[in-house]
Amino acid sequence: MPIRVFNTLGRRYEPFEPIQPGLVKMYVCGPTVQDVAHLGHARTYIAFDAIIRFLEYRGYRVFYVRNITDVGHLREETGEDRIIEGAGREKLQPMELVDKYMFAFFKDMEALGIRRPNIQPRASMHILDMIEFIKGLIEKGHAYVVDGNVYFDVSTFPDYGKLSGVKYEELIKHRIEPDPRKRNPADFALWKKAEKGYLLKWNSPWGEGFPGWHIECCVMAIKYLGEQIDIHGGGQDLILPHHENEIAQAEAYTGKKPFARYWLHTGYLTINGEKMSKSLGNFISIRDALKKYEADVLRLFILSAHYRSQIDYNEQSLSQAEENLRRIRDTLNQLYELVDEAEERGEVPGEIGEARKAFIRAMEDDFNTPGALAEIYRLTRSANSYIQSSSKHSKTALKAYYGAILELSQSIGLLQNYKPAKMKYPADAAKVLNILLEIREELRKRRLYELSDSIRDKLSEIGIIIEDTNKGPRVKFRK
Amino acid sequence: MPIRVFNTLGRRYEPFEPIQPGLVKMYVCGPTVQDVAHLGHARTYIAFDAIIRFLEYRGYRVFYVRNITDVGHLREETGEDRIIEGAGREKLQPMELVDKYMFAFFKDMEALGIRRPNIQPRASMHILDMIEFIKGLIEKGHAYVVDGNVYFDVSTFPDYGKLSGVKYEELIKHRIEPDPRKRNPADFALWKKAEKGYLLKWNSPWGEGFPGWHIECCVMAIKYLGEQIDIHGGGQDLILPHHENEIAQAEAYTGKKPFARYWLHTGYLTINGEKMSKSLGNFISIRDALKKYEADVLRLFILSAHYRSQIDYNEQSLSQAEENLRRIRDTLNQLYELVDEAEERGEVPGEIGEARKAFIRAMEDDFNTPGALAEIYRLTRSANSYIQSSSKHSKTALKAYYGAILELSQSIGLLQNYKPAKMKYPADAAKVLNILLEIREELRKRRLYELSDSIRDKLSEIGIIIEDTNKGPRVKFRK
Numbered sequence: 001m002p003i004r005v006f007n008t009l010g011r012r013y014e015p016f017e018p019i020q021p022g023l024v025k026m027y028v029c030g031p032t033v034q035d036v037a038h039l040g041h042a043r044t045y046i047a048f049d050a051i052i053r054f055l056e057y058r059g060y061r062v063f064y065v066r067n068i069t070d071v072g073h074l075r076e077e078t079g080e081d082r083i084i085e086g087a088g089r090e091k092l093q094p095m096e097l098v099d100k101y102m103f104a105f106f107k108d109m110e111a112l113g114i115r116r117p118n119i120q121p122r123a124s125m126h127i128l129d130m131i132e133f134i135k136g137l138i139e140k141g142h143a144y145v146v147d148g149n150v151y152f153d154v155s156t157f158p159d160y161g162k163l164s165g166v167k168y169e170e171l172i173k174h175r176i177e178p179d180p181r182k183r184n185p186a187d188f189a190l191w192k193k194a195e196k197g198y199l200l201k202w203n204s205p206w207g208e209g210f211p212g213w214h215i216e217c218c219v220m221a222i223k224y225l226g227e228q229i230d231i232h233g234g235g236q237d238l239i240l241p242h243h244e245n246e247i248a249q250a251e252a253y254t255g256k257k258p259f260a261r262y263w264l265h266t267g268y269l270t271i272n273g274e275k276m277s278k279s280l281g282n283f284i285s286i287r288d289a290l291k292k293y294e295a296d297v298l299r300l301f302i303l304s305a306h307y308r309s310q311i312d313y314n315e316q317s318l319s320q321a322e323e324n325l326r327r328i329r330d331t332l333n334q335l336y337e338l339v340d341e342a343e344e345r346g347e348v349p350g351e352i353g354e355a356r357k358a359f360i361r362a363m364e365d366d367f368n369t370p371g372a373l374a375e376i377y378r379l380t381r382s383a384n385s386y387i388q389s390s391s392k393h394s395k396t397a398l399k400a401y402y403g404a405i406l407e408l409s410q411s412i413g414l415l416q417n418y419k420p421a422k423m424k425y426p427a428d429a430a431k432v433l434n435i436l437l438e439i440r441e442e443l444r445k446r447r448l449y450e451l452s453d454s455i456r457d458k459l460s461e462i463g464i465i466i467e468d469t470n471k472g473p474r475v476k477f478r479k
Numbered sequence: 480m481p482i483r484v485f486n487t488l489g490r491r492y493e494p495f496e497p498i499q500p501g502l503v504k505m506y507v508c509g510p511t512v513q514d515v516a517h518l519g520h521a522r523t524y525i526a527f528d529a530i531i532r533f534l535e536y537r538g539y540r541v542f543y544v545r546n547i548t549d550v551g552h553l554r555e556e557t558g559e560d561r562i563i564e565g566a567g568r569e570k571l572q573p574m575e576l577v578d579k580y581m582f583a584f585f586k587d588m589e590a591l592g593i594r595r596p597n598i599q600p601r602a603s604m605h606i607l608d609m610i611e612f613i614k615g616l617i618e619k620g621h622a623y624v625v626d627g628n629v630y631f632d633v634s635t636f637p638d639y640g641k642l643s644g645v646k647y648e649e650l651i652k653h654r655i656e657p658d659p660r661k662r663n664p665a666d667f668a669l670w671k672k673a674e675k676g677y678l679l680k681w682n683s684p685w686g687e688g689f690p691g692w693h694i695e696c697c698v699m700a701i702k703y704l705g706e707q708i709d710i711h712g713g714g715q716d717l718i719l720p721h722h723e724n725e726i727a728q729a730e731a732y733t734g735k736k737p738f739a740r741y742w743l744h745t746g747y748l749t750i751n752g753e754k755m756s757k758s759l760g761n762f763i764s765i766r767d768a769l770k771k772y773e774a775d776v777l778r779l780f781i782l783s784a785h786y787r788s789q790i791d792y793n794e795q796s797l798s799q800a801e802e803n804l805r806r807i808r809d810t811l812n813q814l815y816e817l818v819d820e821a822e823e824r825g826e827v828p829g830e831i832g833e834a835r836k837a838f839i840r841a842m843e844d845d846f847n848t849p850g851a852l853a854e855i856y857r858l859t860r861s862a863n864s865y866i867q868s869s870s871k872h873s874k875t876a877l878k879a880y881y882g883a884i885l886e887l888s889q890s891i892g893l894l895q896n897y898k899p900a901k902m903k904y905p906a907d908a909a910k911v912l913n914i915l916l917e918i919r920e921e922l923r924k925r926r927l928y929e930l931s932d933s934i935r936d937k938l939s940e941i942g943i944i945i946e947d948t949n950k951g952p953r954v955k956f957r958k
Contacts, residue, residue, distance in 0.1 A: 093703065099597070439934060464911075
């Protein structure tokens with residue numbers, strides 16, 4: 001069965017066939033690093049991480065590029081560069097702010113178990129590439145210069161709107177501030193002239209300025225993945241104008257269509273039914289969410305919805321994810337523990353192969369993670385029935401259940417760091433030690449010195465020294 | 480007392496006076512990210528980390544820039560770009576190799592407890608800035624173009640050699656391959672022409688090419704710190720030609736002297752008395768060293784030599800560092816434990832203030848970390864005497880010792896994550912639990928069921944369930 005994906009370009013399901021068999025060239029728009037990353041970022045990057053892991057599980061090699069926007073992303077409301085705005089807010093140099101939040105983002109991604117992309121290019125590394133690209137667009141007649149600014153001429157690209165389905169009349173609405181220098185209100189800036197004293201600017205054939213946001217991703221994707229790529233992804237808020245503009249730039253420049261074969265977009269994440277925003281006071285950073293829930297819970301929650309669906313973050317959904325995760329882990333722990341005592345016989349239960357097939361079928365169907373998770377739950381229930389049905393278990397069956405549940409979970413990035421609980425105690429050593437010391441006191445009271453001394457000796461062997469003082473035992477540790 | 484530093488520029492001690500009172504602008508040359516970082520990197524960056532932390536402890540604000548070289552650093556022997564060479568070796572794209580080892584470097588620095596600089600600029604982010612800078616040098620008559628290459632004309636900068644003390648005749652020796660295009664064998668490349676198919680190249684007024692390594696640090700330092708900076712640091716192997724060339728470029732361009740007020744250089748790190756090198760088979764990566772020794776041990780070892788001295792990595796020195804660290808920690812643990820039982824009286828022992836003063840004096844004397852560590856050891860011995868001298872301790876004295884030892888250690892980055900051992904058990908819960916279960920079995924054998932049952936009940940209270948089977952007790956955990 002080939003994989004089929006829902007392509008935003010064309011709004012239909014299509015069989016997934018990469019340009020070069022076996023290799024998937026994939027680009028996902030990364031964050032503008034002006035502030036801490038939030039749950040919306042987590043949703044998008046976890047969804048694509050699961051897709052990438054599954055593609056690799058299915059035998060593809062994935063070459064994955066996700067950029068860092070550290071210049072040129074203007075706020076629509078004010079026209080201000082988000083990095084310069086953040087730098088002003090925090091009284092930092094622009095690139096100091098960038099480093100602060102870029103490293104915070106790297107940390108968040110690592111904490112969420114999201115694989116590091118093959119390349120994470122920064123927009124500021126590619127100013128010259130962008131200038132060359134813009135020069136090419138001007139030469140080909142797709143862009144024009146006005147007073148130190150360069151605009152893309154949308155009228156030269158008849159395909160404009162093919163991704164979003166936007167109509168010309170609607171387009172005008174998206175331009176908040178009609179710019180009298182534009183030939184056409186739908187045109188967009190490739191290069192913007194910088195005012196005197198502007199903090200992030202470079203010399204160019206058109207004077208000092210900085211690149212537009214849309215040209216960045218286009219240039220970085222082409223530089224590292226080639227003129228035609230397989231998957232281009234991002235949040236659905238990027239469809240218009242960001243991705244529409246990327247297509248226009250890339251296809252006008254290269255003359256090759258399509259720029260990206262498959263456009264995949266993640267749905268919105270809401271908080272208790274409302275849009276997340278700082279002004280509503282319901283903004284949740286990844287860092288804060290991770291204080292409350294472990295990474296596997298957040299991932300299970302996010303994958304419990306299809307990547308294109310809207311998903312709501314609320315206590316009930318997260319508790320449900322916690323509970324589902326606990327059940328999977330409990331089953332794994334039990335399977336692991338029973339292996340030692342199990343018998344050397346038996347065969348792999350038929351349910352396992354069926355569940356694996358159904359899991360793969362679900363993921364092959366536009367990466368249907370809720371369907372795939374249902375198969376993991378089904379397999380877990382089947383394993384529990386097997387555990388309860390018999391007191392004599394087969395090593396083969398136990399290991400097959402254990403291996404399959406872990407394999408499928410990890411193929412979408414869940415339970416990456418799972419270790420059987422036998423090796424991972426929920427109680428801390430201090431509590432167990434206190435019980436041991438209470439027992440020792442009790443033995444001493446009963447004058448069972450042989451036993452109480454044996455406790456002291458055994459503890460000493462593992463580096464814990466007990467000294468008896470008139471205030472009771474004092475604990476010391478030997479290195 | 481003002482701080483005095485040994486300035487490589489002039490080879491003498493000088494009082495440390497930053498350009499802007501209270502603010503230290505500091506640049507240290509970062510790694511070329513073509514491979515894993517080794518102990519030589521650890522030595523340099525730990526030494527400067529301790530200097531920065533101490534400057535902050537003394538009340539300065541430090542603005543610290545350390546670059547990432549991801550282009551233009553050629554291997555002297557072969558003339559090949561180290562990144563392209565590494566990419567060929569590992570069959571990766573150049574920027575894929577860069578990301579691989581840049582993130583590995585970030586991880587190493589974090590694991591060593593080295594503070595993240597305010598900005599970590601990448602050379603590839605500044606190609607345009609370098610082109611502008613080179614254009615300026617040509618305009619001012621300090622550089623000339625030959626066949627797509629741009630060279631710095633050393634004859635126009637009479638101060639050349641002032642950092643290293645190198646003489647013209649010696650200079651010629653440092654140019655392995657006399658380049659017939661150079662006016663003078665001592666001239667060095669600012670911009671190099673790229674061959675067709677070369678992987679890391681950019682368009683420039685002189686054709687396609689890439690920047691020389693020396694121009695990178697110069698441009699990044701000036702961009703983020705200004706035309707004159709306070710401290711410029713690096714390994715002593717960088718004095719000639721890298722730092723000599725930086726001075727020539729910067730001072731020729733800005734006309735301001737000095738480019739950096741204080742040039743600080745770290746000495747070499749040898750392995751068992753030999754130079755570390757891959758060909759000698761004694762190359763030790765930071766990652767591997769951290770498998771053997773914890774970060775505090777490596778730091779204590781490195782700070783046990785003056786930053787300018789040569790230091791030898793060998794088992795004996797590292798064992799010594801381990802032992803010294805253990806003593807400090809043991810004393811801290813003991814002080815911490817005794818506080819609870821101590822009396823609410825007493826005063827701060829005089830030794831503490833003296834040790835703090837002597838510590839600061841040592842650090843103010845060109846960051847004499849061995850002298851500073853000696854004061855920490857002296858304070859530790861003094862605390863131990865106090866602990867042993869009396870059975871009735873004063874809370875004030877215990878807390879003062881504890882606080883001072885930790886404060887001084889942390890002022891140079893040691894014991895950043897120290898927690899009193901009472902809260903941090905060296906033994907794991909599993910081992911303690913095993914002892915408890917052995918005792919329980921023993922009690923059951925002796926038919927002391929009341930005691931053995933009390934163990935089960937107490938364990939159950941902390942979430943550990945003991946089930947007795949005919950194969951012995953089985954442990955389960957309740958969430």
